[in-house]
Amino acid sequence: MRHLIALAAGWLILLPQASALDPESYRLQLGNGQQYRLAAKPPALAHPALAAKPYAEEITAAARQAGLDPALVHALIQVESAYRADAVSEKGARGLMQLMPDTARRFGVADAAEARPNLLAGTRYLRYLLDRYDQRTDLALAAYNAGEGAVSRYAETIPPYPETQRYVPAVLERFNEWRNAPAKAIAYAAGTRLISPPTPAAGRPVVASRSSGNVAKGTYTPSRM
Secondary structure (H helix, E strand, C coil): CHHHHHHHHHHHCCCCHHHHHHHHHHHCCCCCCCHEECCCCCCCCCCCHHCCCCHHHHHHHHHHHHHHHHHHHHHHHHHHHHHCCCCCCCCCCEECCCECCHHHHHHCCCCCCHHHHHHHHHHHHHHHHHHHHHCCHHCCCCHHHHCCHHHHHHHCCCCHHHHHHHHHHHHHHHHHHHHHCCCCCEEECCCEEEECCCCCCCCCCCCCCCCCCCCCCCCCCCCHH
């Protein structure tokens, strides 16, 4: 009996500690943030595929005015609204870049329903977020989706909200596909690489689920257009 008790005690010592099951260990980790910093100057030429996208000229003009790569703005719009200028979320986010009214007014636009004002305010907001997070596209996108306060609450990392954990890689995937330089595979989680992903189902405007900042817009399926 003593031998059995000693053997059982030994197995208990070898069992994983509770901290090994800490949910934090399952949060999206994008590695060294340096690789997500934008170049100081956007590319001079847009990806040829972007010329055929809806509102291509307006998106390029707004992006250039804000000092952004048009490919990044296209990627965000694809995931946010699938290029639907009339998209309205349940929480009131509107237009191509799904801006909340307060965010639109914060960046000089009274009515974000029209495409051009929506693009102007949205690109200004994205520019602000990139500057705030030292050109880190991953953190800027996380803040665009979940709100700046959420990123701050989680020590300047991507918040562990399931939607935001899907949103950031989805936009980065499109950005890598459409930027001038050849797309580089990025490991978004252990054992997962977005290399030649299968064509997803057609997307739809997403639905807002929170109300802090220009918050996450709800469950979505990114689409290709």
